[in-house]
Amino acid sequence: xxxxxxxxxxxxxxxxxxxxxxxxxxxxxxxxxxxxxxxxxxxxxxxxxxxxxxxxxxxxxxxxxxxxxxxxxxxxxxxxxxxxxxxxxxxxxxxxxxxxxxxxxxxxxxxxxxxxxxxxxxxxxxxxxxxxxxxxxxxxxxxxxxxxxxxxxxxxxxxxxxxxxxxxxxxxxxxxxxxxxxxxxxxxxxxxxxxxxxxxxxxxxxxxxxxxxxxxxxxxxxxxxxxxxxxxxxxxxxxxxxxxxxxxxxxxxx
Amino acid sequence: xxxxxxxxxxxxxxxxxxxxxxxxxxxxxxxxxxxxxxxxxxxxxxxxxxxxxxxxxxxxxxxxxxxxxxxxxxxxxxxxxxxxxxxxxxxxxxxxxxxxxxxxxxxxxxxxxxxxxxxxxxxxxxxxxxxxxxxxxxxxxxxxxxxxxxxxxxxxxxxxxxxxxxxxxxxxxxxxxxxxxxxxxxxxxxxxxxxxxxxxxxxxxxxxxxxxxxxxxxxxxxxxxxxxxxxxxxxxxxxxxxxxxxxxxxxxxxxxxxxxxxxxxxxxxxxxxxxxxxxxxxxxxxxxxxxxxxxxxxxxxxxxxxxxxxxxxxxxxxxxxxxxxxxxxxxxxxxxxxxxxxxxxxxxxxxxxxxxxxxxxxxxxxxxxxxxxxxxxxxxxxxxxxxxxxxxxxxxxxxxxxxxxxxxxxxxxxxxxxxxxxxxxxxxxxxxxxxxxxxxxxxxxxxxxxxxxxxxxxxxxxxxxxxxxxxxxxxxxxxxxxxxxxxxxxxxxxxxxxxxxxxxxxxxxxxxxxxxxxxxxxxxxxxxxxxxxx
Numbered sequence: 001x002x003x004x005x006x007x008x009x010x011x012x013x014x015x016x017x018x019x020x021x022x023x024x025x026x027x028x029x030x031x032x033x034x035x036x037x038x039x040x041x042x043x044x045x046x047x048x049x050x051x052x053x054x055x056x057x058x059x060x061x062x063x064x065x066x067x068x069x070x071x072x073x074x075x076x077x078x079x080x081x082x083x084x085x086x087x088x089x090x091x092x093x094x095x096x097x098x099x100x101x102x103x104x105x106x107x108x109x110x111x112x113x114x115x116x117x118x119x120x121x122x123x124x125x126x127x128x129x130x131x132x133x134x135x136x137x138x139x140x141x142x143x144x145x146x147x148x149x150x151x152x153x154x155x156x157x158x159x160x161x162x163x164x165x166x167x168x169x170x171x172x173x174x175x176x177x178x179x180x181x182x183x184x185x186x187x188x189x190x191x192x193x194x195x196x197x198x199x200x201x202x203x204x205x206x207x208x209x210x211x212x213x214x215x216x217x218x219x220x221x222x223x224x225x226x227x228x229x230x231x232x233x234x235x236x237x238x239x240x241x242x243x244x245x246x247x248x249x250x251x252x253x254x
Numbered sequence: 255x256x257x258x259x260x261x262x263x264x265x266x267x268x269x270x271x272x273x274x275x276x277x278x279x280x281x282x283x284x285x286x287x288x289x290x291x292x293x294x295x296x297x298x299x300x301x302x303x304x305x306x307x308x309x310x311x312x313x314x315x316x317x318x319x320x321x322x323x324x325x326x327x328x329x330x331x332x333x334x335x336x337x338x339x340x341x342x343x344x345x346x347x348x349x350x351x352x353x354x355x356x357x358x359x360x361x362x363x364x365x366x367x368x369x370x371x372x373x374x375x376x377x378x379x380x381x382x383x384x385x386x387x388x389x390x391x392x393x394x395x396x397x398x399x400x401x402x403x404x405x406x407x408x409x410x411x412x413x414x415x416x417x418x419x420x421x422x423x424x425x426x427x428x429x430x431x432x433x434x435x436x437x438x439x440x441x442x443x444x445x446x447x448x449x450x451x452x453x454x455x456x457x458x459x460x461x462x463x464x465x466x467x468x469x470x471x472x473x474x475x476x477x478x479x480x481x482x483x484x485x486x487x488x489x490x491x492x493x494x495x496x497x498x499x500x501x502x503x504x505x506x507x508x509x510x511x512x513x514x515x516x517x518x519x520x521x522x523x524x525x526x527x528x529x530x531x532x533x534x535x536x537x538x539x540x541x542x543x544x545x546x547x548x549x550x551x552x553x554x555x556x557x558x559x560x561x562x563x564x565x566x567x568x569x570x571x572x573x574x575x576x577x578x579x580x581x582x583x584x585x586x587x588x589x590x591x592x593x594x595x596x597x598x599x600x601x602x603x604x605x606x607x608x609x610x611x612x613x614x615x616x617x618x619x620x621x622x623x624x625x626x627x628x629x630x631x632x633x634x635x636x637x638x639x640x641x642x643x644x645x646x647x648x649x650x651x652x653x654x655x656x657x658x659x660x661x662x663x664x665x666x667x668x669x670x671x672x673x674x675x676x677x678x679x680x681x682x683x684x685x686x687x688x689x690x691x692x693x694x695x696x697x698x699x700x701x702x703x704x705x706x707x708x709x710x711x712x713x714x715x716x717x718x719x720x721x722x723x724x725x726x727x728x729x730x731x732x733x734x735x736x737x738x739x740x741x742x743x744x745x746x747x748x749x750x751x752x753x754x755x756x757x758x759x760x761x762x763x764x765x766x767x768x769x770x771x772x773x774x775x776x777x778x779x780x781x782x783x784x785x786x787x788x
Contacts, residue, residue, distance in 0.1 A: 016686065016756075017686050017687070017688060017753075017754045017755070017756070018686070018754060018755055018756055019716045019717065019718045019719075019754055019755040021716060025716055029716060030714050030715055031714070031715045032684075032715075032756060033715065033716050213786060213788060214684070214686075214785040214786045215785065215786040215787070215788075216785070
């Protein structure tokens with residue numbers, strides 16, 4: 001079971017010898033208790049935003065045999081697709097997308113039979129896309145015979161959609177990985193998605209804010225150091241190691 | 255890095271109901287509630303004793319559940335006025351009616367067979383003791399003078415002891431009634447408020463029944479008398495709007511009435527007591543002392559109860575609502591005034607306790623106040639001499655040993671001591687509390703609850719929940735201690751209590767409702783960490 005908002009807040013209050021909150025008075029807390037609630041959220045988002053791809057924030061589950069945790073089925077002739085289905089605006093969109101791991105397949109599509117289409121979609125920048133492929137894709141709007149199996153993926157200007165090039169000619173499944181943006185903690189029972197084994201990092205960060213509030217810079221510095229060390233350990237433990245190779249994606253040299 | 259700092263509170267000063275919350279920040283020693291506590295003349299605040307039934311578990315009411323009008327230790331027992339009768343008992347179990355036609359005296363059988371002299375108009379009683387008046391010098395205990403209002407003043411005495419007692423009871427024909435009585439310079443002084451409410455009658459020298467002979471007389475004062483009290487060489491006459499004194503009562507040529515003050519009076523003669531070489535009484539503006547009134551006049555500075563003035567005002571605004579009684583507990587340097595309401599529940603009956611203590615700053619004596627509740631006092635009496643004995647009777651016909659036992663005759667005592675908010679020297683700085691060393695002197699087991707509240711008990715913040723103080727060590731008491739179990743010689747044990755929470759100011763309250771022995775809170779050592787100014 002994950003740590004709840006109430007439990008995390010009370011941990012900080014207890015550390016500082018403050019009166020703990022209860023489920024009954026949690027919502028109406030004021031003063032230092034309201035501040036304790038606030039800094040739990042601040043610390044929470046500090047950790048969440050410290051990395052794009054925390055594994056505990058991954059959306060969906062890996063779909064065998066593909067590495068993507070999510071898929072969207074294309075519609076013939078449609079170029080752009082909303083990354084997060086039914087998301088109203090950017091505030092509820094995914095936190096992060098792994099643009100380098102989009103994958104297209106016909107496997108699993110209703111009516112599709114072997115041999116299936118299976119290939120990685122190459123991410124191209126908007127600038128590169130506009131220069132090299134936009135005109136060709138735009139022509140398909142008027143000439144439907146230009147539709148084809150997508151080979152590239154681009155992102156929309158507002159970051160909310162992915163686009164396919166060429167424009168799909170039929171139904172495909174597009175697999176990709178996305179990381180969710182956790183909601184701000186609000187109710188006493190809201191659960192913190194950070195694994196319990198790393199919750200102390202959150203406490204260190206919250207303590208840092210609390211000691212600042214209490215005008216104790218030395219204690220705040222200790223807490224900050226503890227937070228930084230904890231975050232580093234989190235990265236080492238939870239994130240993938242250094243990539244095998246590094247690519248240079250610069251396209252112009254002067 | 256914040257460093258824990260200490261703060262010490264020594265409970266003294268008593269109840270303070272007049273200081274503003276900000277003034278109280280600088281007065282951590284006083285209390286804003288101090289109910290069923292008394293300021294100890296040895297320091298600290300002590301939970302009061304209770305009272306126990308006179309007669310213990312076999313106690314019998316003198317005459318049903320009628321209100322007790324008067325109770326007075328006399329001889330080896332207690333005299334009680336109730337309904338239309340007067341009773342005497344030495345054990346609280348067997349009551350002997352003594353308002354009998356027995357002027358010539360008689361033994362137990364004669365007393366039992368004598369005709370009763372009913373006192374149909376009895377009200378609140380007042381007693382006086384006259385030792386060895388003329389013709390009655392063989393009475394070991396003296397003559398007890400009983401005044402109950404519109405009835406004739408009664409004289410009661412016992413000669414002899416045990417089974418060979420001779421009982422005497424008679425009623426004076428002159429004056430024809432008496433409400434206030436006092437013995438002053440061996441004159442029996444009586445005020446008959448029914449027929450002559452402004453007149454003080456005084457007997458012939460050393461006579462308890464001669465108001466016509468040489469040396470007797472009367473003096474009329476231009477105000478309505480509410481009480482009289484002998485103090486040193488003068489008889490003080492407390493009136494509704496003034497206070498006088500009669501000087502030279504034994505000298506017909508120089509006897510005169512002198513003004514003490516013409517601008518304020520006394521609320522009730524039953525509040526007048528002698529303590530600390532002075533007379534204290536309840537005036538319209540608070541408790542005053544005669545010495546202070548004579549010296550300062552009628553200005554408010556003359557009151558000795560400024561710290562509880564709001565409480566006094568609620569009483570003096572409607573004095574007719576209360577039955578006033580007072581007593582001095584000499585061993586405690588303590589003045590107690592009870593103000594009961596007829597028909598009120600026992601738990602809501604109130605009293606005020608004033609302890610005479612030395613002001614640590616000035617070195618002068620001053621009263622430090624507290625309150626009590628649960629004392630349903632219809633009458634109270636202390637013995638005039640010998641070992642201290644205090645009795646009170648309630649409005650339901652019961653007689654109790656006052657200031658005795660650990661509860662109110664079987665009902666738990668509800669006590670409450672609340673400090674004012676204390677800021678530890680800086681009202682703008684948040685302080686996080688860590689722990690308290692509570693210095694106490696328990697007289698047995700205790701069950702004290704501690705609660706502390708921040709920022710003037712703000713309801714907008716989360717306040718700590720109350721906590722049990724826990725077991726306090728106390729020394730063994732000879733007669734009840736068990737060898738090998740109880741501990742000998744413990745004094746002033748410190749009890750460490752963990753605190754939590756933070757605020758700019760904090761107040762502490764010690765409360766409970768139990769039948770455990772009293773305890774004294776003598777100090778608090780509080781550790782806190784200064785924090786922010788947000």
